Structures are given as structure tokens and as C-alpha cells.
Amino acid sequence: MAAARPLLHVLKGLAGTVGAEQLAALAAAAETAAAPDGWVALGSVLAAIPPALAAIEQLAASLEEDAASGAAG
Structure with a gap:
């Protein structure tokens, strides 16, 4: 788990940015x-992953729709 900490720290920073x-x-x-x-x-972190993933998927779909609308317009 110690090896994951620097990667999680970078992810935290990038997500915040x-x-x-x-x-x-x-x-x-x-x-x-x-x-x-x-x-x-760790249990609470794992439980929070599905809702966070759903929000990311919704955002990605919205961005794709916006991009398609912009390209068509």
C-alpha cells in the first residue's frame, strides 16, 4: 500500500486542479x-467508488454531447 500513496497524492492534486x-x-x-x-x-473509500465513477461517466457523456453539438453547429 505504501507504493500507492504517491500516486494517490498526484491524483488528488490533479483532480483538485x-x-x-x-x-x-x-x-x-x-x-x-x-x-x-x-x-x-479503506472500507469507506471503496464504498464511495461506484457513485464517484457514475458522476465521472455522466460528466464524460455531457462533455461528449457538448463537443458533438459544437461540431455540428
């Missing part, structure tokens, strides 16, 4: 859970 606050919060929680004493928090 682009305004993906839910993903940034999830990455922050996962980063904390990846600490040697953070295993208890």
Missing part, C-alpha cells in the same frame, strides 16, 4: 487509508 472535487476527496481518503494505520478507512 481540474475541479473534480469528489474525485479529489476520494483520492485524499484513499491516500489516508493507504497509511500503515489507515486500513479501517
